[in-house]
Structures are given as C-alpha cells and as structure tokens.
Amino acid sequence: MEIQERDGITIITTDERLDAVVAPQLKDAVNKLAERSETKLVIDLEKTRFIDSSGCGALVASLRALIKSNGDMKIANPSPQAKTLFQLTRLHRVFEIFDDLEGAVESFTAS
Amino acid sequence: MEIQERDGITIITTDERLDAVVAPQLKDAVNKLAERSETKLVIDLEKTRFIDSSGCGALVASLRALIKSNGDMKIANPSPQAKTLFQLTRLHRVFEIFDDLEGAVESFTAS
C-alpha cells in the first residue's frame, strides 16, 4: 500500500490483494486521513488483482469515515475481478468508480 | 514460452518459471530449431523469475543440440535467482550470458 499526495488529493495505491490481511491497514490509514476535514481520496486499484469481502468492507468503512468529515472517496482502475465483485454486491452504485486514475482525480478538481 | 524471429535470429522468451513442468517443451522446441543448421538462438529470461535443475538441464541440452548443427545459443536477462544458480553450477562459464536482449542479439551480428 502506497500513499501519495497530488494537488490536494490523496492517492492510495493498494497491493496485489485487498483482503483480510490488509483490510485493517487500509481502514487505519483512511481513518487517519479523515481526521483532516474535506479529505479527497482516490483508491487506485491498478495493482490489485483480487478483493474479498473484507476488502469491500474496508472500502465501505473508508468512504463512510471520509464523508463524516466532509471528504469523499473515488475508486480507480478496478480489475475484472473487482468489477464483478462490485456489481454482485451492488457496491458499484455506492462507490464512484473510474476506469483510470486521471478520471478519478479530475472528478475532484472538476467539482 | 514465446518464439519469434528477428533478422535471422530466433528469440525464445521463457515464462515466469523454467522448471520441470516446461523443461521438456523447451527442449522439444530447440530440437526442432536445431534441425536447421547454424541456428542462432537467444533465450530471453526477462520474464523468468525462477529456474530449477530441470530448467538448467534443458538449457544445457539446448546448447548442445544447437552446436551439433553448427548453431549457437546465448542467454539474456537472467534474474538474480538465475544468476546465483548459474554461478553455483558454474554454468556461467558454459553459457554466454548478457544483461539485456540487445547485447545477446548483437553478439550474433557482430561475429
């Protein structure tokens, strides 16, 4: 998991797997970011081949924590497996999902 | 495993592993190439993270088959694991090994 800042937007690039092993780490990191209000976060799934229900849970918790402090979260680069999972769980209606990182970043600067 | 031709030089790009599972395949492919005399072959290990003794054996057999029909074989892009293994088995004195594909290809055109 890597965290970087770009023009006031935080980008978290997750690893090959977003599973029960790393879900707590992601939640912790986002909770910290959400201490600052109006945090703009992009979760870049470019490297992530596999997500499980713990990973989904961490994403839901992250979005919730950010919204509570008037921030927001977008998701970029879902793998085929992630897309299928988001559709199955209907999380594709909860998350704003972009096919590439630029789209996700621009959606923040546009608004 | 992918085979391509470039200016009279054959390049075989091996997969992530060069182990007992694929060693017979590599030997078969090279034996076929060696039916033509003076075959120039580069084994590109760029994608290969792991080699075992069966993989080494297939490389030794390949070199031997090519030399028999007046061809030659060079190796490019060994991973750290491959380098260690070639040193341990002293095969680094048997194979001509290049750090990149261009070097291996050029060594044929230069001679």
Add this chain to the structure above:
Amino acid sequence: MDDQISVRIEVPAEMILLRPLDHFVRIFLGQLPEFSSRDDLINDLELAFDEAFTNIQRHAYTSEKKGPVSIEIKVGSGSLEFKFEDRGQSFDPSSVQAPNLDKPSEGGLGIWLIRQVMDEYLYHSEADGRNVLRLIKHFPRGAGNSP
C-alpha cells in the same frame, strides 16, 4: 470419477496462511484443463475459498491462538469441492441473515458471497467437535472449451 484429484492441507487457522493457500488454489486450478482460460471461474473459486478460510480464522476460533483447520480440495470430472474442518465454535448458517445490499455495511457479506459463486454450501457439526463445511461447484465436463 476416475480422473479425480484430491489434495489435503492441514494448517493452523492463522491469517498468515490465507495468501499462501489462496495462491495454491488459484495456481492449482489454473493448470487444470477444466479451467484453462476461465479466469472468471477461478476468481469465483478463489473468492469462495478465501471467505471460508477467513470465517474460520475469525469466527470459529475467536481467541488469539488459532486452532487447526483441515482442508480438502477435490476435483472430479464434473465438480469441485472445498471441504474445511475446524474444531472451534460451531454456528447455524441458516440463522445468518442475508445482507441488505441497499444499506452497505462493513461486514456480513462472506457467506452470502460464497453462496453466490458456489452451487452448494453444506455445514454440519460432528459429535467429536469437528465442524465440517463443504463448498461444491458443478461445471459441465470440458467447461474450459465451451465457456
């Protein structure tokens, strides 16, 4: 079922085993002719396996030190079975409510997801304390060739 292949794995139900096991399953299945170029199917099976193991780690063994889990993977000519045996807390899957997908929450998706991607979710507890979970997926013979 002559060409059946079966694998048994016994590990402590520790989180450190999740990824090695998931990768084992993925690479093993990926080499079977039934699943060649069926990434979608392999993803589903890896997910079911992952959720089942995570549940045992998390819910069957609630204390810090985890107990053992015995796993069997059986691939026959028309079906695949993951069988998990633990010696921890038992539960009644029929009493688990389906998640409300209109109100996304942090948990409660595991069993539901397994049921979505597998054909059968069979759970029972033995008198000797073993809890047995069997996940079964049927696929047409030669599924790999006619997706």
Add this chain to the structure above:
Amino acid sequence: MDDQISVRIEVPAEMILLRPLDHFVRIFLGQLPEFSSRDDLINDLELAFDEAFTNIQRHAYTSEKKGPVSIEIKVGSGSLEFKFEDRGQSFDPSSVQAPNLDKPSEGGLGIWLIRQVMDEYLYHSEADGRNVLRLIKHFPRGAGNSP
C-alpha cells in the same frame, strides 16, 4: 520452539502440483518476519523444495500414475524443515555421485543443489515402506534484520 508453525500437505506426486506447492512455500515464507527482504534465502528454499518434490515425482514413482507424497513444513525460531514422505522406490543418497561441474550434463544436479542450499539432507526408509526425506536449514534468530 514455542512460536513454531507447522503445515501438512498431502498430494499425489503429480507434476501439476509442483507450481502450486512452490508458490505456497514462497508466499508462506515471504510473510514470516525471519525472511522479510531475504529474497535470496527464499529463492534457495524454494529451489530445495522444488528439487525434492520433482525427485519424488520422477524417481520414487516411476510409473505413469503417481503415488502420494506427504509434506510437512515446520518453521521454528532458528530453523526450518521440509519433510517429504513417499511410498515409492527407495534409494541410497550416499551412492549418488556428485556432478562433475566441468562437464555439464542434462541431469544429476538436483540432490547436489539441495545440499548446497540446505544445511541437512536426511533420508531413510521405514519398515512400512515410507521413505522419509528431511531438509533442514538453520538461520540465526532475527535473520531478517541482519542479512
């Protein structure tokens, strides 16, 4: 040896299991604090494991249909052990000649390589027909931190 972790795997000694097993070993060891950022050590251990499994597949079971192999991986505080049990052809490792590295040949490197990267290669046959191979590697406690 309180923090010992142990894994048992039973599979048919088929070539199709080589890669799933190798990956299991690699990813399992890679997550242990002892081996973090010790890729060289993990490469060596994967190689030893790979050669031992391949030898059983190839030499202990010579017929088309392979017999079973039972594998145990034990990691203690200062050492790691791979234990393989097969029920096939036994052999005498002490009668195997070391390879002549000045005359490279197609085979005969497996056992020699295992001995190069492991500290112990222990083989014996039991009266009941089991052949037991134990490969042991010692490493300093906290090897991960002081390479």
